[in-house]
Amino acid sequence: MKFVVLNGSPKGDESVTMQYIHYIKKKHPEHEYNIINVAQQIKKIEKDEERFNNIILQVKEADGVIWGFPLYVMLVCSQYKRFIELIFERNAEAAFENKYTIVLSTSIHFYDHTAQNYMQSISDDLSMKYVGNYPADSWDLLWPKRRARWLLFAEEFINHIENNYPTSRHYTPLNPRDFEYKLGKRLDDSEKIDTSGKKILVLSDETGENTNLGKMIKRFKDSFSSEIEVINLYDVDIKGGCISCLQCGYDHQCSYIGKDGFIDFWESKAMTSDILVFAGVIKDRYLSARWKMVQDRAFYMTHTPSLIGKQMGYIVSGPLSQIPNLAEMFQAHIELQGSNFVDIITDEFGTSEEIDALLHDFARRLVNFSNVDYFKPLTFLGEGGQKIWRDDVYGRDRFVFLADHEYYEKHGYYDTFPQNxxxxxxxxxxxxxxxxxxxxxxxxxxxxxxxxxxxxxxxxxxx
Ligand SMILES: Cc1cc2nc3c(=O)[nH]c(=O)nc-3n(C[C@H](O)[C@H](O)[C@H](O)COP(=O)(O)O)c2cc1C
Known part of the structure; x- marks a missing residue:
C-alpha cells in the first residue's frame, strides 16, 4: 500500500511528529511511505505550481493520506494552513475525495482537540474517508506502552483500507449566508464614543474596503470621537512563519530579530494598546494563513502573556456560528493572554442596521470596560490551558523554556499549585x-x- 504523509512541521525531516511515521515504517516495511515536507517548503510550493501539482498527483495515487503535524497555537502552523488553503484555491479537492485518512498530531495536549477538530472538518470538507485521529503527546514514542498503542492505531488504519471499512462524517459543509452589509448613515458627533484617551487598535487582514469586513471595520472606526488605528497585517513586514528554532525558550528573543518588522510591530503596536480588536474573514474553518502566521510569530513570548490586561474582541465576516471550534479558539486565546474577552461581532445575523448597532455597542463596551478595569472570570479555556502550561514549564520542559520558568516564578504562577x-x-x-x-x-x-x-x-x- 502507498501512504502519502503530509508533514505539517516546519522542521521538515527533523520533525518529532515524523518519528511516529518512521516507527510505523519500521514495523510495517511492506508498505510505501512518502513523506512530503509541505509546511517546510510552503514558499516553494506556493510559488511553483508544478511542485504543488506533483504533490496533488502523489495524493491521488495514494491508498491513504496521513495528516501529520505539530500543534502550533491551538491549530496547525501557518505554513500548513496555507497548504490547505492552496488545495481549495487551486481546485485540487478531487485528489482527496474518498481517500482514507488519519490525523496525527504531537503536542503537550494544549488545545490539541481544536487542531484535531479543524483537521477532521477539513478532511470532511475534502470528502475524505476519515478513520480517526491520534493526538499524541510529543514524547509518547519513548514509552513502550504508548508506542504499542500508536502501532495499534496505525494498524487499524491499514486494516480499514485493506477491508474497505466504512467511515463516518461529522461535519456538514459550511453554508455562509449571502448577505451584503451596507454602511448606514454617518454618525453625528454627539453619538460618537469618547475613547477616554485609550489606545485602540484594530488588526485586520482585510485588504478590500468594500467587502463586508472592510465596511464593518469602517463603521466600527466611525463609532469613536477620535481617530483609532487600523493596521493591515499585509502591511506588516513579516518574512515568514515560525520555524520552531526555539531560541525564544531561553530569553523570549525571536531569531527573526533584525530580519523583519514583526517584533517591532507586535511590541510597539499590539502590546501597547489598551483595546485590541482582531478582524478577519473566515477562510476554510479558521481565519487566513496570514492571521495564523501572526499568532505563531507571537509565540516568541512562548507560554507567557504578551497582550496582558487589555479589552479584546473580534470582528468577523463569515459563518462563525457553524464553527464553534473557531469561536472556542478566539475566546481561549484572549483568556490565556490575561485579557478580557468582550465579544465577537459577525455579519452572520441581522440587518445592516442591527450590525451597526452591535458594532457601536461593542465600541462602547470596550471603552467602558477599559475605564472601569472590568475583567470577567476565566472559563475552563483559560484556567485549564494555564494549568497545562504551568505544569509543563515547571516540569519536563523547563530546560527548554527557561524564560517562562523565570516569569512564572516571578509572577506567582507556581503558587497556584494545590500543594502550595x-x-x-x-x-x-x-x-x-x-x-x-x-x-x-x-x-x-x-x-x-x-x-x-x-x-x-x-x-x-x-x-
Ligand atoms: C510556535 C509553536 C507553537 C506551539 N503551540 C502548541 C500548542 O498550541 N499546543 C501544544 O500542545 N504544543 C504546542 N507546541 C509544541 C509542539 O506542538 C510540539 O513540540 C511538537 O511535538 C513538535 O513537533 P515537530 O517536531 O514535529 O515539529 C508549539 C510549538 C511551537 C514551536
Whole structure:
C-alpha cells in the first residue's frame, strides 16, 4: 500500500511528529511511505505550481493520506494552513475525495482537540474517508506502552483500507449566508464614543474596503470621537512563519530579530494598546494563513502573556456560528493572554442596521470596560490551558523554556499549585480527621456547611 504523509512541521525531516511515521515504517516495511515536507517548503510550493501539482498527483495515487503535524497555537502552523488553503484555491479537492485518512498530531495536549477538530472538518470538507485521529503527546514514542498503542492505531488504519471499512462524517459543509452589509448613515458627533484617551487598535487582514469586513471595520472606526488605528497585517513586514528554532525558550528573543518588522510591530503596536480588536474573514474553518502566521510569530513570548490586561474582541465576516471550534479558539486565546474577552461581532445575523448597532455597542463596551478595569472570570479555556502550561514549564520542559520558568516564578504562577495553597492545607488538616468519624459525618449537613461563609457575606451590610 502507498501512504502519502503530509508533514505539517516546519522542521521538515527533523520533525518529532515524523518519528511516529518512521516507527510505523519500521514495523510495517511492506508498505510505501512518502513523506512530503509541505509546511517546510510552503514558499516553494506556493510559488511553483508544478511542485504543488506533483504533490496533488502523489495524493491521488495514494491508498491513504496521513495528516501529520505539530500543534502550533491551538491549530496547525501557518505554513500548513496555507497548504490547505492552496488545495481549495487551486481546485485540487478531487485528489482527496474518498481517500482514507488519519490525523496525527504531537503536542503537550494544549488545545490539541481544536487542531484535531479543524483537521477532521477539513478532511470532511475534502470528502475524505476519515478513520480517526491520534493526538499524541510529543514524547509518547519513548514509552513502550504508548508506542504499542500508536502501532495499534496505525494498524487499524491499514486494516480499514485493506477491508474497505466504512467511515463516518461529522461535519456538514459550511453554508455562509449571502448577505451584503451596507454602511448606514454617518454618525453625528454627539453619538460618537469618547475613547477616554485609550489606545485602540484594530488588526485586520482585510485588504478590500468594500467587502463586508472592510465596511464593518469602517463603521466600527466611525463609532469613536477620535481617530483609532487600523493596521493591515499585509502591511506588516513579516518574512515568514515560525520555524520552531526555539531560541525564544531561553530569553523570549525571536531569531527573526533584525530580519523583519514583526517584533517591532507586535511590541510597539499590539502590546501597547489598551483595546485590541482582531478582524478577519473566515477562510476554510479558521481565519487566513496570514492571521495564523501572526499568532505563531507571537509565540516568541512562548507560554507567557504578551497582550496582558487589555479589552479584546473580534470582528468577523463569515459563518462563525457553524464553527464553534473557531469561536472556542478566539475566546481561549484572549483568556490565556490575561485579557478580557468582550465579544465577537459577525455579519452572520441581522440587518445592516442591527450590525451597526452591535458594532457601536461593542465600541462602547470596550471603552467602558477599559475605564472601569472590568475583567470577567476565566472559563475552563483559560484556567485549564494555564494549568497545562504551568505544569509543563515547571516540569519536563523547563530546560527548554527557561524564560517562562523565570516569569512564572516571578509572577506567582507556581503558587497556584494545590500543594502550595496554605488555606486549603490548613482546612484539610482540620477537617479531614473529623470527616473520617462516622458520627460527625452523619451529623454534618454539607449543604449548610457550604453556605455558611456565603451567608456571612450576604448578611454583612459592609460587604
Ligand atoms: C510556535 C509553536 C507553537 C506551539 N503551540 C502548541 C500548542 O498550541 N499546543 C501544544 O500542545 N504544543 C504546542 N507546541 C509544541 C509542539 O506542538 C510540539 O513540540 C511538537 O511535538 C513538535 O513537533 P515537530 O517536531 O514535529 O515539529 C508549539 C510549538 C511551537 C514551536
Amino acid at each position: 495553597d496554605e488555606r486549603a492545607k490548613k482546612m484539610n488538616e482540620k477537617l479531614i480527621p473529623l470527616m473520617r468519624i462516622d458520627k460527625i459525618r452523619k451529623k454534618t449537613n454539607m449543604k449548610q456547611e457550604f453556605l455558611r461563609p456565603f451567608l456571612r457575606v450576604i448578611e454583612d451590610p459592609n460587604k
